[in-house]
Amino acid sequence: MRVYLDYNATTPVAPAVLEAMLPFLGDNFGNAGSVHTPGQRARAAVDNARESVAALIGAKPSEIVFTSGGTEADNLALFGSVAASTKPQKHVITTAIEHHAILHTCEELERLGIDVTIVPVSQSDASRGVVDPEDIRRALRPETILISVMHANNELGVIQPVEEIGRIAAETGVRFHCDAVQSAGKVPLDVDRLGVDLLSISAHKFCGPKGVGALYVRSGTPLAPRFFGGHAERDRRPGTENVPGIVGIGKAAELARGLLAEDSARIGALRDRLESALLERVPNARVNGDRAHRVPNTTNISFPGAGGEALLISLDLQGIACSTGAACSSGSTEPSHVLLAAGLCRDDARSSLRFSLGRPTTPEEIDYAISVIPSVVARIRALSPREPHTAAVG
Amino acid sequence: MTPTTHSEIERNAVASAASTVAVAMSGGVDSSTVAAILRERGVPVIGLTMQLWNHRRLPELMGSGPRQHRCCSLDDVYDARRVAEHLSIPYYVVNFEREFEQTVVRPFVEDYLAGRTPIPCTHCNNDVKFEQLLATARQIGAERIATGHYARVRKNPVTGRFELLRAVDDSKDQSYFLFGLTQEQLSRTEFPLGELTKQEVREIARRLAVPVAEKPESQEICFVPTGNYARFIESYLGEQGTEGGAVLAEPGEIVSISGEVVGRHNGLHNFTVGQRKGLGFAAGRPFYVLALERGSNRVVVGEDAELRRATCEVRDVNWIPCAAPDGPVRAHVRIRNRHEPAEAQITSLDATTARVTFDEPQRAITPGQAAVFYSGDLVLGGGWIAA
Numbered sequence: 103m104r105v106y107l108d109y110n111a112t113t114p115v116a117p118a119v120l121e122a123m124l125p126f127l128g129d130n131f132g133n134a135g136s137v138h139t140p141g142q143r144a145r146a147a148v149d150n151a152r153e154s155v156a157a158l159i160g161a162k163p164s165e166i167v168f169t170s171g172g173t174e175a176d177n178l179a180l181f182g183s184v185a186a187s188t189k190p191q192k193h194v195i196t197t198a199i200e201h202h203a204i205l206h207t208c209e210e211l212e213r214l215g216i217d218v219t220i221v222p223v224s225q226s227d228a229s230r231g232v233v234d235p236e237d238i239r240r241a242l243r244p245e246t247i248l249i250s251v252m253h254a255n256n257e258l259g260v261i262q263p264v265e266e267i268g269r270i271a272a273e274t275g276v277r278f279h280c281d282a283v284q285s286a287g288k289v290p291l292d293v294d295r296l297g298v299d300l301l302s303i304s305a306h307k308f309c310g311p312k313g314v315g316a317l318y319v320r321s322g323t324p325l326a327p328r329f330f331g332g333h334a335e336r337d338r339r340p341g342t343e344n345v346p347g348i349v350g351i352g353k354a355a356e357l358a359r360g361l362l363a364e365d366s367a368r369i370g371a372l373r374d375r376l377e378s379a380l381l382e383r384v385p386n387a388r389v390n391g392d393r394a395h396r397v398p399n400t401t402n403i404s405f406p407g408a409g410g411e412a413l414l415i416s417l418d419l420q421g422i423a424c425s426t427g428a429a430c431s432s433g434s435t436e437p438s439h440v441l442l443a444a445g446l447c448r449d450d451a452r453s454s455l456r457f458s459l460g461r462p463t464t465p466e467e468i469d470y471a472i473s474v475i476p477s478v479v480a481r482i483r484a485l486s487p488r489e490p491h492t493a494a495v496g
Numbered sequence: 497m498t499p500t501t502h503s504e505i506e507r508n509a510v511a512s513a514a515s516t517v518a519v520a521m522s523g524g525v526d527s528s529t530v531a532a533i534l535r536e537r538g539v540p541v542i543g544l545t546m547q548l549w550n551h552r553r554l555p556e557l558m559g560s561g562p563r564q565h566r567c568c569s570l571d572d573v574y575d576a577r578r579v580a581e582h583l584s585i586p587y588y589v590v591n592f593e594r595e596f597e598q599t600v601v602r603p604f605v606e607d608y609l610a611g612r613t614p615i616p617c618t619h620c621n622n623d624v625k626f627e628q629l630l631a632t633a634r635q636i637g638a639e640r641i642a643t644g645h646y647a648r649v650r651k652n653p654v655t656g657r658f659e660l661l662r663a664v665d666d667s668k669d670q671s672y673f674l675f676g677l678t679q680e681q682l683s684r685t686e687f688p689l690g691e692l693t694k695q696e697v698r699e700i701a702r703r704l705a706v707p708v709a710e711k712p713e714s715q716e717i718c719f720v721p722t723g724n725y726a727r728f729i730e731s732y733l734g735e736q737g738t739e740g741g742a743v744l745a746e747p748g749e750i751v752s753i754s755g756e757v758v759g760r761h762n763g764l765h766n767f768t769v770g771q772r773k774g775l776g777f778a779a780g781r782p783f784y785v786l787a788l789e790r791g792s793n794r795v796v797v798g799e800d801a802e803l804r805r806a807t808c809e810v811r812d813v814n815w816i817p818c819a820a821p822d823g824p825v826r827a828h829v830r831i832r833n834r835h836e837p838a839e840a841q842i843t844s845l846d847a848t849t850a851r852v853t854f855d856e857p858q859r860a861i862t863p864g865q866a867a868v869f870y871s872g873d874l875v876l877g878g879g880w881i882a883a
Contacts, residue, residue: 418588
């Protein structure tokens with residue numbers, strides 16, 4: 103049996119999405135910038151997609167900028183905000199558990215002379231992995247131009263108090279970016295309720311195609327382009343539109359919006375079943391992250407005494423696909439920066455697996471995972487003389 | 497759920513079989529051919545490539561020339577992955593950078609700083625490949641590992657012990673680097689190339705259309721792709737700073753055997769016993785490095801004849817087909833790779849220390865290298881040459 107439990111890494115394209123895209127890889131190949139009829143057809147499709155994406159997050163269509171994905175949306179938000187700011191000194195606030203698309207971009211900003219404050223997250227059992235909005239407030243300076251805090255963390259699934267941070271941003275007049283790549287399609291998103299000025303999403307995390315994402319840019323938010331060479335996306339992201347991809351993200355957004363309530367209830371129940379069965383059957387297993395504030399599809403579990411790499415490979419050989427962290431960190435020797443920031447010791451961080459469920463996940467798949475994982479953990483623990491089985495803490 | 501394909505069924509079948517063998521795949525022709533041979537025999541195989549060293553760490557050593565062969569380079573992982581794909585076997589990269597640095601790289605640097613000339617490949621075999629990799633292999637359900645080493649292993653039906661033998665192809669024999677393997681390690685190891693010549697291996701690789709069949713061989717130590725050990729050590733120490741606790745390479749005196757100062761050196765790590773070139777001073781006749789003295793930080797030089805010694809002490813001795821013998825043992829002893837084994841008598845001093853007395857004095861017996869004891873093709877054991 104093949105069981106895919108790594109939907110936070112990527113998802114399959116939904117059949118209806120593929121169906122919607124195919125004409126734009128075939129007969130409807132027009133350039134959305136062209137004047138003629140084929141061009142107009144492409145333009146109409148892009149406009150429709152823009153409306154669907156806007157509807158998913160409660161935005162206006164004119165506030166959607168299509169990009170090549172979440173990483174570009176994050177880069178555009180940060181670099182674009184910095185470049186648009188006229189302040190002589192610039193300061194950016196973010197958190198320790200952001201995706202590398204934010205953290206590595208911030209490192210580059212620092213090399214360019216911009217100050218960056220990285221706010222820690224809670225390491226206490228109850229609220230592990232959650233940022234305290236007051237820490238964001240305390241990090242504010244007169245020269246702060248942007249706060250960037252993710253919505254749902256990709257590794258823990260923990261949802262950050264974005265609304266409260268949005269209020270702080272609004273009170274102080276600082277722009278607020280939110281990386282919502284891992285929450286779009288999993289929990290309801292509304293840019294006004296969240297109080298964000300910029301928000302990133304990526305199609306392939308919610309059954310759309312890879313290679314397309316979007317940045318929401320609230321009307322009136324200054325943003326300098328990072329690409330030059332045309333007028334596409336209202337000058338904010340020049341380049342011939344990826345029409346099939348944009349049609350794909352539009353259809354995926356439409357599906358996600360329609361299925362969200364049903365999906366999250368069903369997937370959440372399956373996740374809870376997997377989680378409680380593993381906690382019951384694997385001695386000393388522990389769930390990482392604030393369980394009360396999570397997206398419904400993700401669980402991150404430490405199996406102390408069993409190395410994550412051996413777990414991952416063993417499970418893959420048994421047909422179960424999961425991950426030890428972000429897909430972008432595969433093969434890395436360092437334990438996950440997210441788990442370390444959330445207060446796990448290095449050994450526990452190295453013994454953690456992320457299971458992330460998706461729309462195609464079935465109860466049979468979860469039953470299979472529950473039947474396989476405990477014995478795999480037991481075997482690896484038994485064959486790990488150099489990493490003594492550590493007692494559970496907390 | 498995605499539909500199950502034929503290759504997935506195969507992969508799952510592989511995973512469930514009890515006799516699965518993990519092949520240590522470097523991306524080179526030898527280990528790739530091992531995987532192909534086992535696959536052809538119908539043995540369930542999992543390919544594993546060890547990620548041992550991050551070449552981005554010391555960028556000044558990367559060089560800007562054409563592609564250099566490096567173990568753990570993306571090119572090698574790419575090659576190994578391509579071979580695994582060709583053979584339709586499950587394949588994974590496993591990360592042992594921490595273990596490799598701790599048990600191979602750091603001791604390598606410390607050995608050079610202490611005036612020894614280390615063999616990192618042997619430490620890697622003893623402590624990483626046949627230890628950590630074997631452990632991971634067992635954790636993922638493979639009870640045995642196979643490597644591309646040219647050597648043979650067999651179980652002696654009388655003694656019940658596992659024995660290590662030279663490869664059939666003497667020009668490729670790598671038994672010298674494997675003397676440290678324990679009975680437990682040997683019992684779980686296969687060397688499918690030990691019975692083959694390099695020529696035969698290439699022919700098999702071509703017949704099985706292994707993608708790397710024509711790839712040239714690597715000669716250098718994997719984490720020092722340029723072969724310039726001294727520069728590697730200096731860069732590594734620079735990276736570690738004083739926090740790493742490593743001793744800094746210090747300049748010192750070059751002296752004759754009678755203690756006369758004949759020159760200056762820029763760190764013991766630049767020298768190897770027996771070395772002639774690069775002594776950095778003009779001498780009327782050829783001078784060779786006789787010894788590297790850690791305590792006084794001196795390089796002792798002398799004439800060729802003074803390099804010859806009849807005895808050496810060997811520590812951390814591993815006896816393979818037998819326990820440490822009580823009385824003296826006659827054997828052929830190899831004191832460096834490609835050295836023609838010389839007749840000697842070995843006397844155990846205790847369970848893990850021995851004295852080797854050669855019938856004829858040997859040139860440049862070098863601390864840090866291994867002395868490996870042979871009886872014909874059989875490896876009796878070996879140990880590290882002490883200072």
